[in-house]
Amino acid sequence: MAELNFFQILLITAWAFWGIIDSLSWGIGMNGAILACLFTGVVVGNPTYGLIVGGTLQMTQLGAGTYGGASIPNITSSGMITTALGATTGADPVTFSASIGVALAALFTQLDILARFSNTAFQHIADRYVEEGNTKGIELMNHLGIIPWGLSRGLPVFVLLLFGQGLVDTLMAILPQWLMDGFKLAGGLLPVVGFAILLRYLPVTKKPQYVILGFVLAAYLGMATLGVALVGLCAALLVFQNATAAPAAASNVGGDDYED
Amino acid sequence: MKTKKFTKQELHKIHFRWIWQSQIGWNYERMQGLGYLSTVLPMIEKLYGDNPELKDKALKVHSQFFNTQPAMGDMILGIDVAIEEQNPTAVGIETAAAVKTALMGPFAGIGDTIFGMIAGAVFGSIAASMAVEGSAIGIAIWTVWYACVLFLIRPRLFDMGYTQGIKLVTSLSGQMNALTEAASVLGLTVVGAMIATMVKFPLATLTVKIGTDADGSDLMKEFPLMTYANSIMPALFPALLAALCYWLLGQKWMNSNKLIIAVVVLAIVLRVLGVLA
Structure with a gap:
């Protein structure tokens, strides 16, 4: 199988490094698993492979975010590594995502924590500059945060793309078929985790009827996602109109309605 | 001023x-x-x-x-x-x-x-x-x-x-x-x-020995689990699994990383048991 060349590794690493910075600032989606994996797929010459890996991993994290500074599994870095190594090894993308992809994503959570922790050092220096009224220094310290952030994504991608190929080849050779089949099935089951996380954030106990509505439209009537989303939009508009028409009632349901 | x-x-x-x-x-x-x-x-x-x-x-x-x-x-x-x-x-x-x-x-x-x-x-x-x-x-x-x-x-x-x-x-x-x-x-x-x-729960068709034929060969019967489940409700198991995961995430000892690993293990076990194909 083809080996990654150094230029490819650098390109993918640069995207990983800048992707997290983008998600912290402009937010044009570079750090999304699907787009990052698609880019990786293009670099290694197999865009479809990237799309499948990105899609499979994205489904484990739908609507999940780093709310309040929480760390979540890093499916972006792991997806890029999975795509690059998998496409060159020729492993099945879903099997590979549910095994290596999922494992690496969980492992990389620690690096996110490390980056957020490292930046406290710059905060302390900035505090000194506040005392001195050194505004240039404050701005510099804020920007230095880019380094831990970027490295927390770029470094693991770089290292694993450089040295991971042999490891992956060995793993793929020794793993028994039943285990590989199990991982492939896991790829199909894993989206359930994404939905469960999402339901935890949404007021599902207060408004279960809409989950049922969406389920029935899809399961019984076979409606496509976009169609269901449009029906959901109609329901959302109705709710919005009702709530704004009766502001007194609306203010009663605010706040704690979404905490549970 | x-x-x-x-x-x-x-x-x-x-x-x-x-x-x-x-x-x-x-x-x-x-x-x-x-x-x-x-x-x-x-x-x-x-x-x-x-x-x-x-x-x-x-x-x-x-x-x-x-x-x-x-x-x-x-x-x-x-x-x-x-x-x-x-x-x-x-x-x-x-x-x-x-x-x-x-x-x-x-x-x-x-x-x-x-x-x-x-x-x-x-x-x-x-x-x-x-x-x-x-x-x-x-x-x-x-x-x-x-x-x-x-x-x-x-x-x-x-x-x-x-x-x-x-x-x-x-x-x-x-x-x-x-x-x-x-x-x-x-x-x-x-x-x-x-x-x-999007949750794929492909139940297998089990072939089970239910007895012995007159000529001594095994009498086999097929149990198409998917057909049974669908006759109750389409996407029955995805719905049940979603409810289970939702409940699990509400437990103090559970987090999304552990849940992902649990689902992967579940998939492997069900595959080994032959329940999923």
């Missing part, structure tokens, strides 16, 4: 600084506090540059802990600039600090729901379901949404905050709650559909 008004250009520059700088220095101690301070440095320089005492106070006050959803932070920043521009005194600085502290929590709740969960669920599931089929159309749609947020929604949020100032909080609270509620309804509907279509 002479009034110092911000030009449109200066306002856009400050907003631009927030978009870029709000989180690059994020840390556990002050979270977006450093980013906020760095963002408003030009404002501090313009309003208090000729008054060392006030400048010192402003630098200290704005370096306090701050954390909110960045797009909703646009609005808070706009309100802050409006307050301090109208009242560039110690009182003004303290009012702005109080408003920041009061708004960051509730605004984060609204922003996380709309920009994080609902947008992530709706665009993410469309993009993911198309991506696994090898199509990039879904991710293109999602990227367009990101561009809309950056170029259309966020400038609007900042302008609203700046032009309406603190009045905005009272006039908007009802609408914001309605918007969050409506967005949740959309999210719930989509998730319901996604559970049915």
